[in-house]
Amino acid sequence: MSVTRTRYAPSPTGDPHVGNVRSALFAWLFARSTGGVFAVRIEDTDQERRIPGSEERILNSLRWLGIEWDEGPDIGGPYGPYVQSQRLEGYGEAAERLVELDAAYYCYCTTERLDAIRAAQQKRNVPTGYDRRCRNLSAEEREQEEAENGSHRVVRFKTPLSGRTTFNDVIRGDVSWENRLIDDFVILKSDRFPTYHLANVVDDVAMAITHVIRGDEWMSSAPRHAMIYEAFGYTPPAFAHLPLILGSDRTKLSKRHGSVSLLDYRDEGFLPEAMLNFLALLGWSLDDKTTQMTREELIAGFSLDRVSASPAMFDREKLEWLNGVYIREMPPEAFVEAARLYLDNGLPPEIPRPLDDGLARQAAMLTQDRARLLSEMPELCEFFFTDEISFPPALIWAGMGDKAMKRMADAGDDLWRVPLPEDAEVVRAWLTAAANAIEKIEPWNHESIETRFRALVEELGTSGRKLFGAVRIAATGRTAAPPLFVTLEAIGRDRSAARTRAAAASLLDTELARS
RNA sequence: GGCGCGUUCGUCUAGUGGCCAAGGACACCGCCCUCUCAAGGCGGAGAUCACGGGUUCGAAUCCCGUACGCGCUACCA
Numbered sequence: 001m002s003v004t005r006t007r008y009a010p011s012p013t014g015d016p017h018v019g020n021v022r023s024a025l026f027a028w029l030f031a032r033s034t035g036g037v038f039a040v041r042i043e044d045t046d047q048e049r050r051i052p053g054s055e056e057r058i059l060n061s062l063r064w065l066g067i068e069w070d071e072g073p074d075i076g077g078p079y080g081p082y083v084q085s086q087r088l089e090g091y092g093e094a095a096e097r098l099v100e101l102d103a104a105y106y107c108y109c110t111t112e113r114l115d116a117i118r119a120a121q122q123k124r125n126v127p128t129g130y131d132r133r134c135r136n137l138s139a140e141e142r143e144q145e146e147a148e149n150g151s152h153r154v155v156r157f158k159t160p161l162s163g164r165t166t167f168n169d170v171i172r173g174d175v176s177w178e179n180r181l182i183d184d185f186v187i188l189k190s191d192r193f194p195t196y197h198l199a200n201v202v203d204d205v206a207m208a209i210t211h212v213i214r215g216d217e218w219m220s221s222a223p224r225h226a227m228i229y230e231a232f233g234y235t236p237p238a239f240a241h242l243p244l245i246l247g248s249d250r251t252k253l254s255k256r257h258g259s260v261s262l263l264d265y266r267d268e269g270f271l272p273e274a275m276l277n278f279l280a281l282l283g284w285s286l287d288d289k290t291t292q293m294t295r296e297e298l299i300a301g302f303s304l305d306r307v308s309a310s311p312a313m314f315d316r317e318k319l320e321w322l323n324g325v326y327i328r329e330m331p332p333e334a335f336v337e338a339a340r341l342y343l344d345n346g347l348p349p350e351i352p353r354p355l356d357d358g359l360a361r362q363a364a365m366l367t368q369d370r371a372r373l374l375s376e377m378p379e380l381c382e383f384f385f386t387d388e389i390s391f392p393p394a395l396i397w398a399g400m401g402d403k404a405m406k407r408m409a410d411a412g413d414d415l416w417r418v419p420l421p422e423d424a425e426v427v428r429a430w431l432t433a434a435a436n437a438i439e440k441i442e443p444w445n446h447e448s449i450e451t452r453f454r455a456l457v458e459e460l461g462t463s464g465r466k467l468f469g470a471v472r473i474a475a476t477g478r479t480a481a482p483p484l485f486v487t488l489e490a491i492g493r494d495r496s497a498a499r500t501r502a503a504a505a506s507l508l509d510t511e512l513a514r515s
Numbered sequence: 516g517g518c519g520c521g522u523u524c525g526u527c528u529a530g531u532g533g534c535c536a537a538g539g540a541c542a543c544c545g546c547c548c549u550c551u552c553a554a555g556g557c558g559g560a561g562a563u564c565a566c567g568g569g570u571u572c573g574a575a576u577c578c579c580g581u582a583c584g585c586g587c588u589a590c591c592a
Contacts, residue, residue: 481552
């Protein structure tokens with residue numbers, strides 16, 4: 001058997017859509033797994049909907065995921081050019097040929113007339129479609145139309161009036177339509193640009209595409225394509241219509257479901273490996289338990305007959321989990337580098353740039369296994385960098401495990417307005433003792449900090465949970481943070497001491513304010 | 516309205532006639548670990564396999580019908 005050739009044929013009419021990119025991924029995986037060729041072809045036949053920059057963004061999303069193409073608009077290839085607006089003559093000729101073959105005809109009907117018949121059909125509740133007026137024009141009529149309206153003629157395909165058109169879908173098996181239900185669709189528009197149906201077939205033939213792998217929304221167009229192949233006398237390629245990707249309301253994923261552009265996910269800090277892995281699992285699976293797969297494993301394991309026929313909902317929750325898995329697996333150095341960008345951009349502007357390298361490094365390493373998204377890093381790491389941290393003194397009790405206080409904190413209540421518990425004076429003494437201890441710890445590393453703090457717990461007759469919890473809030477302002485001793489080490493002795501002292505003082509102030 | 520496709524835990528899925536009183540993963544709940552949060556370990560709850568008929572010794576798996584959902588129904592792709 002000859003080499004398999006697949007293609008991804010996006011229209012530059014917007015940002016790279018998750019669903020489209022998933023189609024690209026499957027076409028690419030199929031090509032790679034069969035040792036075939038994967039091409040990208042830009043289908044810019046709709047001049048009105050064209051959006052500048054869209055083509056580059058689509059290509060970039062593929063590059064980001066590591067889906068590399070063998071032939072395409074930027075690198076060319078043996079069947080170029082790979083942009084439809086540069087192949088216009090071919091479509092015109094193809095349309096002419098179909099007319100000569102008596103498989104197509106010129107239509108002079110105006111948009112107004114077309115709209116009117118459609119409206120009438122809808123009103124009568126009958127199937128919409130062109131009424132074939134121009135299909136049966138006499139020679140004289142045609143001449144007259146040509147003279148009067150020749151400038152805005154289109155070419156329509158002469159759909160057989162009876163019979164059935166059947167094609168075999170790799171994923172769904174034989175699918176067949178009654179020809180009489182398919183109208184005479186336009187193949188060449190009045191601006192001499194082809195419609196998708198013509199351009200797609202002409203190019204797939206020209207580019208020797210063996211497998212058309214595309215989204216399920218194309219299913220209903222497939223019989224038209226099959227007819228065009230047949231009219232030309234070409235053997236059609238294999239078709240594989242991929243299950244749709246759905247939003248949370250079970251309709252086709254679109255903008256109103258939130259982020260739908262791959263680039264948005266990239267900017268949010270999803271890792272390309274995670275995204276690739278996740279997308280591959282939308283409508284395909286290797287077996288009953290494998291979920292995590294590298295690019296190579298995907299290629300090795302992919303096959304079209306394991307593609308599901310039913311649509312799949314886009315589950316962001318699962319994507320985030322998978323991303324977290326990939327983040328945790330990153331070599332620390334790589335993660336530090338990746339996180340650095342998000343820290344630079346996302347940390348409050350009052351923190352001086354460039355960021356302290358050592359601190360950024362430590363902060364990133366300490367939060368690596370807590371992040372699901374790179375974009376969470378600034379929030380996760382902020383307290384490492386700020387000079388002053390601010391928090392309601394009552395939060396200290398939440399940190400010490402006080403259930404009621406914790407509940408209020410979690411509920412987002414204003415803890416500034418909550419009166420301090422009776423033991424505020426005791427806690428203040430602990431914090432003061434901790435601050436004093438911190439100033440004397442030598443050497444300044446997490447081992448000696450821990451040793452000293454464990455001893456302090458004994459001296460104060462309290463528990464680690466309470467003391468460490470109180471100091472955690474003092475040093476970070478958070479109830480959730482990396483382990484205390486490494487955190488203090490990273491923050492540094494001076495800051496740790498100052499923050500702990502400030503926390504103690506805040507309890508005093510509040511006491512005074514209350515009395 | 517017409518046509519097409521689809522229908523297994525909330526979600527992604529495994530399952531291609533007996534191994535399934537349906538397995539895995541996310542999410543959820545609990546326990547363990549533990550200075551908090553994560554991570555990790557262990558366990559739990561969660562699907563009468565859309566429904567109804569067949570075929571068969573035997574059906575989630577094959578056939579028919581029904582329902583529901585989605586997609587398409589442009590000189591858009």
